[in-house]
Amino acid sequence: MATSSIKVRTQLRQGQLTVRALIRHPMEVGRRLESGERIAPRFITRVVCTLNEEVVLDADWGGGIAKDPYLSFVVDAAQAGDRLGISWVDNQDGRDELSVAI
Amino acid sequence: MSIPHDSDGARARAFGRRGLLARLLALGSLPWLAVRAAGAAHQRPTRAFAAEEVATALRELFGRDDIPLSPKVRIGVARLAENGAVVPVKVDVDLPHVDEITLLATRNPVPLVGRFTFGPRTRPFVAARIKLAETSEVLAIARRGDELLMARAAVEVTVGGCG
Numbered sequence: 001m002a003t004s005s006i007k008v009r010t011q012l013r014q015g016q017l018t019v020r021a022l023i024r025h026p027m028e029v030g031r032r033l034e035s036g037e038r039i040a041p042r043f044i045t046r047v048v049c050t051l052n053e054e055v056v057l058d059a060d061w062g063g064g065i066a067k068d069p070y071l072s073f074v075v076d077a078a079q080a081g082d083r084l085g086i087s088w089v090d091n092q093d094g095r096d097e098l099s100v101a102i
Numbered sequence: 103m104s105i106p107h108d109s110d111g112a113r114a115r116a117f118g119r120r121g122l123l124a125r126l127l128a129l130g131s132l133p134w135l136a137v138r139a140a141g142a143a144h145q146r147p148t149r150a151f152a153a154e155e156v157a158t159a160l161r162e163l164f165g166r167d168d169i170p171l172s173p174k175v176r177i178g179v180a181r182l183a184e185n186g187a188v189v190p191v192k193v194d195v196d197l198p199h200v201d202e203i204t205l206l207a208t209r210n211p212v213p214l215v216g217r218f219t220f221g222p223r224t225r226p227f228v229a230a231r232i233k234l235a236e237t238s239e240v241l242a243i244a245r246r247g248d249e250l251l252m253a254r255a256a257v258e259v260t261v262g263g264c265g
Contacts, residue, residue: 016225029233031211045146056221057228058144062151064207064215064233066188066263072229075221 006086006098017078017102019049021071021086025094029063042092044069050085051075078102150214156206156241159214163204164250169243175253177242183234187263192229193242195251200226200244209238233263 005024010017023044030041041063049057049071056075080102087097150162160167174196183189193203203226205215210233218228226244234240237259243252 027233029212051221054221056224058219058221059216060146060151060219061216062212062214064205064210064212066231066233070190070229070231072192073218073220074225074227076223076225 004098005096006088008084008086008098008100010084010100010102012078012080012102015077015079017051017075017082017084019071019073019075019084021049023047023069023071023088023096025067025069025088025090027063027065027067027069040092042090042094044088044090047071047086047088049073050083051078052082053085144219147214147217151212153214154211156208156213159206160243163214163217164243164245166250169250169252171253172244172251173253175242175244175251177240177253177255178229179240179255179257181256182258182260184260185263186234186236186259186261188231189234189240189257189259189263190229190231191240191242193227193244193253195226195244197226197244197246200246202245203228204243204245205230205232206241206243207232207234207238208241210235234259236262 006021008019008021010019025044026042028039028042030038032039043063044061047059048055057073082102083099084102085099089095147163150159153159153162157167160169176194178192179189200220202217202219204217206213207215215232234257239254239256241252241254243250
C-alpha cells in the first residue's frame with residue numbers, strides 16, 4: 001500500500017493533546033490553466049478527527065486552504081494509548097484516513 | 103484568479119439536493135469510520151462556499167452579517183505574506199469552549215476558507231495554512247451557541263496565491 005497522505009505528530013502534556021497534521025493533497029481550486037486547459041478543481045472538502053472514535057474536530061474546507069494542508073488543534077483529557085483518527089474526503093471522492101495510538 | 107464565476111454556481115447546484123443525497127449515501131455505505139462517526143447531523147455549508155461576497159457567506163452561515171468584533175478572538179497571522187499561496191494562520195479564543203471557528207479571506211474569489219467544528223473537549227484553537235489571492239483581511243468568527251464573535255487581521259500579500 002502506498003504511504004499514507006496523512007502525517008501526524010502528537011504531543012501529550014498533562015492530559016492536553018496537541019495534534020499537528022500534514023496532508024499531502026494538491027488543493028487545486030480549479031482556476032489555473034495548463035496548456036490552455038483549466039485544471040479541474042480537486043480539494044479536500046471535509047476532515048474529521050476523532051479520539052477513541054469521539055469526534056474532536058470536524059472541518060469543512062474550500063479551495064482556500066493551502067496545498068498540502070496543515071492542521072493543528074488541541075484536545076483536553078487525553079491519555080497515552082488513546083487512538084487518534086484523521087480522515088479526509090475531497091470533491092472528487094478521493095479519501096484517506098489514518099489511525100494512530102498517542 | 104480568473105475563473106468564470108458561474109463555475110462556482112454550477113458546482114453549488116451539482117452539490118445540491120441530488121448530489122448531496124448521493125454523497126450522504128456514499129459516505130454511509132463505506133467503512134470510513136471517522137467520517138461516519140461524525141454522524142448525519144453534519145452538513146456542509148455548500149451555499150456559503152458558493153458565495154462570492156463576504157456578507158453573503160456570513161448570512162448563509164450565520165443568518166446575519168453584522169458580527170461584532172471581540173478582543174476575545176485572536177488571529178495570529180503575519181502582516182506581510184510574501185507568498186499568498188501559503189499563509190499560516192492560527193486562531194484562539196479566550197473562552198472555555200466554542201462550537202466552531204470559521205475563517206474567511208475578504209478578497210478571495212471564494213471568501214469562505216473553512217469551518218472548524220469542535221468537540222466538547224477540543225480547545226478553542228485551530229491552526230492552518232490558507233491561500234490569499236491578494237492583500238486582504240482574514241476574518242475569524244467564533245461561535246458559541248447563538249453568540250458570535252469576530253476578529254479581523256489585515257495581511258499584505260506580495261504574490262497572490264489562488265493558483
